[in-house]
Amino acid sequence: MAEKKKGGAARAEELAELCRLDNQLCFAVYSASNLITRLYRPLLEPLGITYPQYLVLLVLWEHSTRTVGELGEALGLDSGTLTPLLKRLEANGIVARKRAPEDERRVLVELTPAGQKLRTRAASVPIEMICKLRLPPEQAVELRDALKRLTRDLRALPEGNEG
């Protein structure tokens, strides 16, 4: 099958292999992400939140007050995604939003008492998720770090250019 000299047919074969979904890293990331979000749903639905909302809360449970921009930086999301999401959290009494007094452009997002309480109720979520994934810890760490490196490197060079 494999030929030393790559004629047109061999090159076409190579291209076809690159195009197969099963061979694509990007599709593997895409479908894993969709699947993971589905796995979170039954864990988070009893708490009345979605996975992206849960991610926002993970940040706030650590810092209690963040601006929209800081949340966006931490999560890799823009204001077009975060603003309506935060409004829903606010409508559900989980966070409060107010303009920063010293800079009226910024919006401070902070936990309400209900949002603080959610932290306790959500304490088991990470462990339950780890159980669901059923990955040996060192494999999970390796996979996580590989993805983090990839994301970090890609964020460094957002525009296409030669190296």
Next chain:
Amino acid sequence: MAEKKKGGAARAEELAELCRLDNQLCFAVYSASNLITRLYRPLLEPLGITYPQYLVLLVLWEHSTRTVGELGEALGLDSGTLTPLLKRLEANGIVARKRAPEDERRVLVELTPAGQKLRTRAASVPIEMICKLRLPPEQAVELRDALKRLTRDLRALPEGNEG
């Protein structure tokens, strides 16, 4: 840092570490997926398609005719996602949809000539993407396979239960 006997404080510390975004595999997958979709945009926009639409076309370029169910199986998407997506592809003249004569429940999705032509114009996309990712090939393969194993194992046991 690490203590043999885990008191309440140590356990709380442990939980806090589990909750940090930087430590979470799931968030690493989530943000990598969002970022990858953003990276595809400038490559696919000139072709007039989105990344999920491109994934559908990758399947059709290999098989030329698939049912909605087969596409959903291959991509891990359901009819609620695929039906409107396929309608948009149809509206753009890239695919045609028709009921299968032998089983009127099924909808056959097939490429139009324009959809076939897109294959040539999109031929450089996988290579451009590989360049963007800047991962050593063996690392990309390793990462891809780890994600594929994860996805495969998770699809096997969709409902939560003890092992």
Next chain:
DNA sequence: CGCCATTATATGGGGTGCAATGGAATCGCG
């Protein structure tokens, strides 16, 4: 002090992603 560039969110629109539901076609058992 006034004006312009910059910064921080908000808004609008298009395109997913998925659960829940509905409806038509087919299957299969009696």
Next chain:
DNA sequence: CGCGATTCCATTGCACCCCATATAATGGCG
């Protein structure tokens, strides 16, 4: 053959996700 169960897709409703653009506040320069 008849009829309920099943299969397949479409529809609905809600929640992202992001780009482009708008708007308001701030900062800086003359």
